[in-house]
Amino acid sequence: xxxxxxxxxxxxxxxxxxxxxxxxxxxxxxxxxxxxxxxxxxxxxxxxxxxxxxxxxxxxxxxxxxxxxxxxxxxxxxxxxxxxxxxxxxxxxxxxxxxxxxxxxxxxxxxxxxxxxxxxxxxxxxxxxxxxxxxxxxxxxxxxxxxxxxxxxxxxxxxxxxxxxxxxxxxxxxxxxxxxxxxxxxxxxxxxxxxxxxxxxxxxxxxxxxxxxxxxxxxxxxxxxxxxxxxxxxxxxxxxxxxxxxxxxxxxxxxxxxxxxxxxxxxxxxxxxxxxxxxxxxxxxxxxxxxxxxxxxxxxxxxx
Amino acid sequence: xxxxxxxxxxxxxxxxxxxxxxxxxxxxxxxxxxxxxxxxxxxxxxxxxxxxxxxxxxxxxxxxxxxxxxxxxxxxxxxxxxxxxxxxxxxxxxxxxxxxxxxxxxxxxxxxxxxxxxxxxxxxxxxxxxxxxxxxxxxxxxxxxxxxxxxxxxxxxxxxxxxxxxxxxxxxxxxxxxxxxxxxxxxxxxxxxxxxxxxxxxxxxxxxxxxxxxxxxxxxxxxxxxxxxxxxxxxxxxxxxxxxxxxxxxxxxxxxxxxxxxxxxxxxxxxxxxxxxxxxxxxxxxxxxxxxxxxxxxxxxxxx
Numbered sequence: 001x002x003x004x005x006x007x008x009x010x011x012x013x014x015x016x017x018x019x020x021x022x023x024x025x026x027x028x029x030x031x032x033x034x035x036x037x038x039x040x041x042x043x044x045x046x047x048x049x050x051x052x053x054x055x056x057x058x059x060x061x062x063x064x065x066x067x068x069x070x071x072x073x074x075x076x077x078x079x080x081x082x083x084x085x086x087x088x089x090x091x092x093x094x095x096x097x098x099x100x101x102x103x104x105x106x107x108x109x110x111x112x113x114x115x116x117x118x119x120x121x122x123x124x125x126x127x128x129x130x131x132x133x134x135x136x137x138x139x140x141x142x143x144x145x146x147x148x149x150x151x152x153x154x155x156x157x158x159x160x161x162x163x164x165x166x167x168x169x170x171x172x173x174x175x176x177x178x179x180x181x182x183x184x185x186x187x188x189x190x191x192x193x194x195x196x197x198x199x200x201x202x203x204x205x206x207x208x209x210x211x212x213x214x215x216x217x218x219x220x221x222x223x224x225x226x227x228x229x230x231x232x233x234x235x236x237x238x239x240x241x242x243x244x245x246x247x248x249x250x251x252x253x254x255x256x257x258x259x260x261x262x263x264x265x266x267x268x269x270x271x272x273x274x275x276x277x278x279x280x281x282x283x284x285x286x287x288x289x290x291x292x293x294x295x296x297x298x299x300x301x302x303x304x
Numbered sequence: 305x306x307x308x309x310x311x312x313x314x315x316x317x318x319x320x321x322x323x324x325x326x327x328x329x330x331x332x333x334x335x336x337x338x339x340x341x342x343x344x345x346x347x348x349x350x351x352x353x354x355x356x357x358x359x360x361x362x363x364x365x366x367x368x369x370x371x372x373x374x375x376x377x378x379x380x381x382x383x384x385x386x387x388x389x390x391x392x393x394x395x396x397x398x399x400x401x402x403x404x405x406x407x408x409x410x411x412x413x414x415x416x417x418x419x420x421x422x423x424x425x426x427x428x429x430x431x432x433x434x435x436x437x438x439x440x441x442x443x444x445x446x447x448x449x450x451x452x453x454x455x456x457x458x459x460x461x462x463x464x465x466x467x468x469x470x471x472x473x474x475x476x477x478x479x480x481x482x483x484x485x486x487x488x489x490x491x492x493x494x495x496x497x498x499x500x501x502x503x504x505x506x507x508x509x510x511x512x513x514x515x516x517x518x519x520x521x522x523x524x525x526x527x528x529x530x531x532x533x534x535x536x537x538x539x540x541x542x543x544x545x546x547x548x549x550x551x552x553x554x555x556x557x558x559x560x561x562x563x564x565x566x567x568x569x570x571x572x573x574x575x576x577x578x579x580x581x582x583x584x585x586x587x588x589x590x591x592x593x594x595x596x597x598x599x600x601x602x603x604x605x606x607x608x
Binding site: 086104154167267 | 388422423426427432439442445448454456461463466467469546568571
């Protein structure tokens with residue numbers, strides 16, 4: 001039996017592992033489980049691509065604890081993190097005070113046209129799934145630009161039959177819409193659905209949209225503790241949104257929560273090139289410590 | 305040693321087999337070699353994905369002849385073929401009299417942007433290779449529509465890293481432009497190159513265009529023999545272009561050539577669903593026979 005750890009090339013393909021019941025996305029499932037958003041048994045039963053069960057591995061390495069979920073007494077929760085984006089670097093600020101975790105809507109979109117020969121099918125008789133998909137990619141970008149703080153991305157695409165001289169019959173791709181305001185994100189969602197319907201009619205193709213995941217925006221209610229600590233320490237700072245998923249986004253369900261961002265070289269993360277300098281990390285750690293001290297004083301006063 | 309015949313999933317990927325020296329495209333290499341467009345030894349030395357050499361296989365099955373290339377005495381060359389497109393079906397004609405083999409220009413295009421996080425990279429700081437590629441796909445379609453009888457297709461695309469929450473850093477794709485008129489095809493080519501330059505500037509990405517193949521339009525000078533035969537037999541007919549590559553396109557280098565098209569169900573070819581009815585095939589075969597008779601009579605008269 002082959003036991004080498006294999007990472008498939010498209011390891012987080014939305015049309016690959018998820019369909020086989022593997023871990024569907026890497027966004028902080030453990031904190032989500034701790035606060036009760038996900039079912040503990042379901043999470044422990046998840047397996048990696050080699051069929052290894054999460055619960056078994058936690059037991060093997062001695063990390064499968066007995067404490068009841070959500071039972072630890074906490075007055076506040078703080079998380080320091082590299083920004084994973086280019087804003088602090090671009091604005092030349094040492095610390096980002098994270099006011100909000102933005103909302104996320106994820107989609108799988110499939111365009112079904114008709115595969116036919118690129119040299120013999122006149123333009124007016126085509127049902128070109130690639131052309132329709134490209135129009136949706138372009139519109140994702142336009143939707144993001146129409147709304148303040150909107151983001152729109154198509155990161156994954158698979159083409160069938162993917163042959164130079166065949167008009168694509170099927171194109172599947174991911175869509176990712178984000179906004180810190182839930183009502184704006186809902187409008188962006190509705191614009192995407194309406195555009196997909198329009199494209200289906202215009203191009204004579206089927207467009208199947210699966211809006212399979214929604215993460216509501218989160219407010220970080222202990223942000224003022226982070227701000228007070230940053231100002232006390234004298235670091236340059238700005239308010240910022242968390243664009244990615246973080247443990248703090250779930251922990252905010254239970255207690256006042258704050259996040260501290262440090263600059264991220266070229267905005268690159270989830271990559272070997274991810275980098276915050278030692279000085280930048282030290283600033284983040286100092287703010288983390290002093291935010292906790294601020295919160296402790298505040299909570300002590302509140303209970304006097 | 306594994307000897308099973310393997311067809312890679314993307315068997316005619318422009319960025320796969322060609323780079324390793326395998327057969328680069330399936331378009332009638334043998335007739336092209338016969339008329340002297342390709343070098344015989346180069347062709348015989350080509351291998352399939354399992355490393356099996358074409359010359360060795362021809363010898364093994366007894367098909368490696370001794371006759372000199374281009375040496376057979378011919379007065380004309382005729383080829384009957386399924387249309388591989390939907391025009392005859394759409395126009396309800398039994399026979400297509402192929403007047404021209406259209407010109408083809410093939411490209412490999414690579415867009416190099418910057419991979420970054422879809423949730424943390426503001427729209428104005430992105431270098432989104434997918435967005436730039438989609439603009440080129442849309443423009444390929446627009447170029448085709450701007451020119452009479454123009455065709456434009458992107459059939460192949462590969463995205464890197466192809467992850468739902470990463471803005472694509474690299475998108476490679478094929479482009480296929482066709483037109484029966486060489487000057488029009490050249491204009492289409494220049495429009496594509498100019499647009500790619502513009503997109504590179506607009507999106508802050510690199511766009512590398514490799515225009516690696518050009519097939520000049522071909523006139524079929526024995527088309528009148530095909531027309532005379534079709535009218536004598538009483539079949540409905542129309543003049544048509546050959547959109548795909550055919551043996552006749554190369555044989556026209558040597559002798560007057562004609563092509564006969566039969567209808568093609570739903571325009572689908574290179575596919576298990578390709579279909580001409582027995583009656584439609586019989587009509588094509590009858591026209592083929594009578595076109596040869598017409599040509600023989602014509603040539604005999606010319607030599608009287």
